[in-house]
Amino acid sequence: MRADARAKRDQIIAAALAQIRSRPNSEITLEGIAADAGVGIATLYRHFPSRAALYNACAAVFLDQIEMLLDGTLDGFDADPSGRFEAFVWALVESGVGILATALAAEPSAAGGEVVVERRDAFMDKVQLLIDAAAPHGIIAPGQSPLQLATELIVATRPLAAPLAELFPDVRDLLVRHLMAGWRTTA
Structure with a gap:
């Protein structure tokens, strides 16, 4: 791929990730x-012929980003297990973990789906190491x-529509704290 085409593709993915992190799906x-x-809509379609292809590309990029977070969490985990785990969860929340919904639902037959499924499965294997x-x-x-x-965290952190977000500005953080407390109480 030419450098200018690669740059446009990367711009599209960055813009999509920003919207997915900050808006409910119905507003994207x-x-x-x-x-x-x-870019123009034709340029977007030239790189991504469908919404699924774009979302799969976003999921692959996001999985790469959070895998680095996970690797950092696993390194030296025993020095401060609770602190490292909580820092990882909050880093996921701040990075917009809701994009993982696309990766969790990826089908190998969709455009780019096989890559996303492979990366998702490898990432989930590493998450199992963290759980263990x-x-x-x-x-x-x-x-x-x-x-x-992952599903619980995604559901709790997906962006709300504006009226709900205005009524309950702290609901995401409250739900994440409830999740972490619930994960502990069942331990």
């Missing part, structure tokens, strides 16, 4: 993503699945 349009990326390291410290119940934890 491909036209809006193209505008935010500074956290369980003896009472941070999380043994036997919890990475998919269950």
Whole structure:
């Protein structure tokens, strides 16, 4: 891929990730993503022929980003297990973990889906390592699945529509604190 085409593709992915992190899915349009990326809709479609192809590309980029977070969490985990685990969860929340919904639902047959499924599965295997390291410290119940934890975190942190976000500005953080407390109480 030419450097200018690669740059436009990266701009589109960055714009899509920004919208997915900050808006409810019902408010995200491909036209809006193209505008935010500074490209025309035809350019977006040239790189991503469908919403699924774009979302799969976003999921692959996001998985790479949070895998680095997870690697950092696992390194030196035993020095401060509770602090490292909580810092990882909050880093996921701040990074917009809701984009993982796309990765969790990825189908290998969709455009780019096979890459996302492969990366998702490798990432979830590493999350299992974190669960296994956290369980003896009472941070999380043994036997919890990475998919269950990811799903709970995604549901609790997806952006709300503006009226709800205005009524309950702290609801995301409150729900995350409830989740972490619930994971501990079942341990």
